[in-house]
Amino acid sequence: MAINLKEMSAAQDLLAPGHRLCAGCAESIVVRQVLHAVGQPVVVASPTGCLEVSTSPYPYTSWRVPWIHNAFENVASTISGVETMYRSLVKQGKLEDKGIKFVVFAGDGATYDIGLQFLSGALERGHKFLYVCLNNEAYMNTGIQRSSATPLGAWTTTSPVGDAVPGKRENRKDITAIVAAHDIPYVAQAAPHAWRDLMTKAQKAISADGPSFINVLVPCQRGWRHPAEETIAITKLAVETCVWPLYEVVDGEWKLNYRPSPKKPITDWLQSQGRFRHLLTPENTHIVDSLQEIVDRQWDKLLERCKA
Amino acid sequence: MVSQKVKGKPVALDGDRAVAEAIRQMNPDVVAAYPITPQTEIVMRFSEFVANGEVVTEFIPVESEHAAMSACIGASAAGGRAQTATAGAGLAFMWEVLWVASGTRLPIVMHVVNRSLSAPLNIHCDHSDSMGARDAGWIQLYDETVQEAYDNAIQALRIAEHPDIMLPTLHALDGFILGHGVERLELLPDDAVRSFIGIYEPQHPLLDVDHPVTYGPMVLTDYFFEYKRQQAAAMERALEIIPQIGEEYGTFTGRYYGLMEGYRLEDAEFATIALGSTAGTIKTVVDELRDQGVKAGLLKLRCFRPFPATILAEALGDKKAIAVLDRSLSFGAQGGPLFLEVITALFTHGLSPKVLNYAYGLGGRDIVPARIHQVYKDLIEIDREGLTESSIRYLGLRE
Numbered sequence: 292m293a294i295n296l297k298e299m300s301a302a303q304d305l306l307a308p309g310h311r312l313c314a315g316c317a318e319s320i321v322v323r324q325v326l327h328a329v330g331q332p333v334v335v336a337s338p339t340g341c342l343e344v345s346t347s348p349y350p351y352t353s354w355r356v357p358w359i360h361n362a363f364e365n366v367a368s369t370i371s372g373v374e375t376m377y378r379s380l381v382k383q384g385k386l387e388d389k390g391i392k393f394v395v396f397a398g399d400g401a402t403y404d405i406g407l408q409f410l411s412g413a414l415e416r417g418h419k420f421l422y423v424c425l426n427n428e429a430y431m432n433t434g435i436q437r438s439s440a441t442p443l444g445a446w447t448t449t450s451p452v453g454d455a456v457p458g459k460r461e462n463r464k465d466i467t468a469i470v471a472a473h474d475i476p477y478v479a480q481a482a483p484h485a486w487r488d489l490m491t492k493a494q495k496a497i498s499a500d501g502p503s504f505i506n507v508l509v510p511c512q513r514g515w516r517h518p519a520e521e522t523i524a525i526t527k528l529a530v531e532t533c534v535w536p537l538y539e540v541v542d543g544e545w546k547l548n549y550r551p552s553p554k555k556p557i558t559d560w561l562q563s564q565g566r567f568r569h570l571l572t573p574e575n576t577h578i579v580d581s582l583q584e585i586v587d588r589q590w591d592k593l594l595e596r597c598k599a
Numbered sequence: 600m601v602s603q604k605v606k607g608k609p610v611a612l613d614g615d616r617a618v619a620e621a622i623r624q625m626n627p628d629v630v631a632a633y634p635i636t637p638q639t640e641i642v643m644r645f646s647e648f649v650a651n652g653e654v655v656t657e658f659i660p661v662e663s664e665h666a667a668m669s670a671c672i673g674a675s676a677a678g679g680r681a682q683t684a685t686a687g688a689g690l691a692f693m694w695e696v697l698w699v700a701s702g703t704r705l706p707i708v709m710h711v712v713n714r715s716l717s718a719p720l721n722i723h724c725d726h727s728d729s730m731g732a733r734d735a736g737w738i739q740l741y742d743e744t745v746q747e748a749y750d751n752a753i754q755a756l757r758i759a760e761h762p763d764i765m766l767p768t769l770h771a772l773d774g775f776i777l778g779h780g781v782e783r784l785e786l787l788p789d790d791a792v793r794s795f796i797g798i799y800e801p802q803h804p805l806l807d808v809d810h811p812v813t814y815g816p817m818v819l820t821d822y823f824f825e826y827k828r829q830q831a832a833a834m835e836r837a838l839e840i841i842p843q844i845g846e847e848y849g850t851f852t853g854r855y856y857g858l859m860e861g862y863r864l865e866d867a868e869f870a871t872i873a874l875g876s877t878a879g880t881i882k883t884v885v886d887e888l889r890d891q892g893v894k895a896g897l898l899k900l901r902c903f904r905p906f907p908a909t910i911l912a913e914a915l916g917d918k919k920a921i922a923v924l925d926r927s928l929s930f931g932a933q934g935g936p937l938f939l940e941v942i943t944a945l946f947t948h949g950l951s952p953k954v955l956n957y958a959y960g961l962g963g964r965d966i967v968p969a970r971i972h973q974v975y976k977d978l979i980e981i982d983r984e985g986l987t988e989s990s991i992r993y994l995g996l997r998e
């Protein structure tokens with residue numbers, strides 16, 4: 292099951308080229324990485340969002356594997372239904388057991404916000420599927436609105452920067468820990484620049500006996516305001532600043548996968564994207580300080596959990 | 600197909616249990632459901648069937664009705680039979696995905712135990728819930744008795760899965776009145792039900808990994824309209840197919856079903872139109888009036904979606920006066936949902952008899968024979984004196 296670059300480069304992409312995602316969008320990168328790692332036979336589900344609208348404009352489709360979209364909030368229930376039907380038909384001998392794997396690719400809006408109840412329900416019921424959150428920290432498909440994954444201070448179109456309010460007032464919530472609290476077999480955070488780490492995680496996740504979840508940071512050059520070619524460099528920066536730690540929770544055991552050295556200051560991260568530009572002015576240093584403090588506190592807590 | 604009459608087993612059951620029995624006999628591959636009064640008994644009873652190994656069904660105890668319908672959509676697209684049951688707020692909570700189910704042409708079967716919609720909170724029967732879903736692209740049948748709840752539950756599957764239809768189908772039974780009302784009915788032998796429903800052959804199952812399909816694409820201005828037109832055409836075809844399936848059902852049960860049932864209607868001068876259990880009460884009143892020499896009749900509508908406008912107009916064309924009984928309100932409209940359909944059917948068939956509209960039974964308000972007598976009295980009066988005001992009449996309201 293080792294990740295082999297040579298084999299990978301020869302294998303066919305399960306997401307065909309020609310889709311309509313923006314240049315430099317990390318969503319397709321992660322989808323291809325995960326599907327390479329998971330392999331066939333696989334059935335994929337996606338909620339409404341950039342990935343869905345960009346890959347399924349009728350009469351075209353970019354999906355070389357069975358794929359279903361239902362609505363924005365309910366992808367976890369949809370895959371629950373598909374997976375359960377598979378079990379039922381196999382049990383009855385109506386379908387051959389081909390070892391089909393079930394994978395969800397869902398945005399942060401669909402995961403952190405409108406779909407949280409559905410996700411929680413599916414995790415609690417224990418359906419066997421891998422849920423990949425494509426986390427670009429906002430509702431990109433509808434034009435960059437804030438979500439509960441959007442960090443403190445970030446500009447979005449519903450947390451605009453004005454004279455009275457300097458961007459988003461609240462910090463993002465820790466959905467990875469919320470999912471881990473469901474005590475499912477496999478939970479992880481990953482990023483596309485660390486492709487071997489991400490793909491290994493996808494393989495571990497899909498072979499877990501039960502639901503699994505990987506939260507992947509996927510830069511959106513439109514929403515984050517960075518040059519399209521910097522996508523991968525930016526996810527690396529997120530990890531080096533501890534804004535996006537790479538770790539996994541295997542059967543309840545927390546494990547750190549990468550420790551940056553030295554840990555870069557939050558300002559490096561903020562400087563890389565236009566959505567934070569306003570924070571780098573003298574009157575907003577207190578927000579930068581808060582962000583650094585939050586990152587430090589959460590990093591320490593993570594180290595503690597990982598006994599690292 | 601069963602062609603010979605089979606012997607049913609007489610039992611006394613309430614509507615919820617009868618429906619649960621029907622689901623057990625249909626033995627769907629997947630059921631996803633969530634409890635809500637007055638449907639809860641169906642989920643509880645069915646959970647027992649699962650626990651006792653009496654069905655092959657995989658039951659998904661979802662965390663909400665929205666998830667129930669969402670999971671049914673996934674399960675049905677995957678390539679097997681999926682069913683659910685709900686009521687009132689639960690159906691309202693599904694609203695968005697009811698459209699996904701029909702737009703994706705998934706033959707899901709849903710059992711609705713009618714309940715009013717909040718606010719104020721009320722658990723009793725009216726038709727606000729299913730009428731709220733009337734434009735969602737689902738076929739809708741209404742049950743008069745517990746026997747019909749059972750029979751319609753089974754026929755719903757055949758209707759939904761008919762290759763010329765492929766639309767989700769619901770049947771509705773009045774909450775508490777039928778849902779919790781114990782009646783005598785005949786249950787079919789399991790094998791008769793199984794051979795009537797046959798084996799399901801999915802057309803493009805998602806689980807066919809050798810032939811990958813994309814379900815739920817984005818369809819914009821170039822094709823969306825054509826997509827919807829096809830859905831409308833399937834509804835139109837259902838008007839022909841539903842009675843064929845009802846006929847086939849009759850050949851082995853002795854209980855034949857059409858789109859509507861006329862009760863002493865043919866030679867009637869005064870007719871009422873109703874859905875659901877109220878039809879039973881009206882039949883009693885019709886008999887009483889007939890004994891008194893009043894030519895009363897009833898048109899019981901079984902199928903509300905698609906709406907059988909032509910046969911309805913044909914059956915009502917010669918009546919002196921007609922009353923349409925609506926168990927829900929459409930606030931600000933010129934009548935209840937049933938009334939508006941009936942009026943349109945009459946008008947488009949060149950008929951303009953005198954028609955009254957009654958709202959009744961909201962939130963479970965009892966509809967007793969005396970009230971129905973009042974309706975026929977009104978009809979006789981407007982026939983004699985003319986129709987002076989056309990506003991909705993509220994039957995049984997405390998004023």
Ligand SMILES: Cc1ncc(C[n+]2csc(CCOP(=O)(O)OP(=O)(O)O)c2C)c(N)n1
Pocket residue numbers: 339340341342363364397398399400401402425427429430431432433438
């Ligand atoms: C019930 C519902 N509410 C709102 C929308 C509008 N909507 C579609 S996609 C979307 C945001 C998607 O954000 P996310 O899940 O983060 O995915 P992204 O596009 O960022 O990849 C919204 C708000 C919808 N389709 N359905």
Ligand code: SF4
Pocket residue numbers: 311312313314315316317318341345427431432510511512513514
């Ligand atoms: S808007 Fe952002 S998330 Fe959407 S396709 Fe473009 S880069 Fe990707």
Ligand SMILES: [Mg+2]
Pocket residue numbers: 398399400425426427428429430431
């Ligand atoms: Mg997003």
